[in-house]
Amino acid sequence: xxxxxxxxxxxxxxxxxxxxxxxxxxxxxxxxxxxxxxxxxxxxxxxxxxxxxxxxxxxxxxxxxxxxxxxxxxxxxxxxxxxxxxxxxxxxxxxxxxxxxxxxxxxxxxxxxxxxxxxxxxxxxxxxxxxxxxxxxxxxxxxxxxxxxxxxxxxxxxxxxxxxxxxxxxxxx
Numbered sequence: 091x092x093x094x095x096x097x098x099x100x101x102x103x104x105x106x107x108x109x110x111x112x113x114x115x116x117x118x119x120x121x122x123x124x125x126x127x128x129x130x131x132x133x134x135x136x137x138x139x140x141x142x143x144x145x146x147x148x149x150x151x152x153x154x155x156x157x158x159x160x161x162x163x164x165x166x167x168x169x170x171x172x173x174x175x176x177x178x179x180x181x182x183x184x185x186x187x188x189x190x191x192x193x194x195x196x197x198x199x200x201x202x203x204x205x206x207x208x209x210x211x212x213x214x215x216x217x218x219x220x221x222x223x224x225x226x227x228x229x230x231x232x233x234x235x236x237x238x239x240x241x242x243x244x245x246x247x248x249x250x251x252x253x254x255x256x257x258x259x260x261x262x263x
């Protein structure tokens with residue numbers, strides 16, 4: 091009785107390619123491991139949980155310089171460096187409605203949709219807030235306050251000032 095075993099050619103071809111690949115990956119020295127494609131791991135980037143390098147002294151980022159603000163008192167001395175135009179008024183309104191109106195309401199009266207579910211935000215049209223310097227509002231948007239989160243990562247310096255300018259428009263109405 092003659093039994094023949096049939097092995098497909100594709101299987102033989104795959105076995106030859108596989109054996110050739112591993113023969114080419116042999117280490118030149120016994121016991122040495124070969125790392126395949128480590129260029130994505132060892133690259134000039136930050137590893138997880140690693141702090142970025144400090145900026146070189148005297149350099150200014152490409153996006154411009156944003157001054158460090160120590161506290162709300164030093165923030166009151168800040169002045170809006172951007173001109174307020176008709177186009178920027180629309181942008182400020184859009185940004186206010188996007189980030190602020192959820193809690194503060196569209197008219198900044200503290201009657202936003204989520205206000206009843208949280209600590210009620212203040213009415214920013216009150217006489218106290220009308221006298222408050224623009225820099226203080228900028229500081230609160232940037233750093234946050236009590237339960238209000240910081241919008242530093244969500245908005246640029248210019249956008250924060252546009253929100254403050256729109257708030258001033260709402261206070262004049």
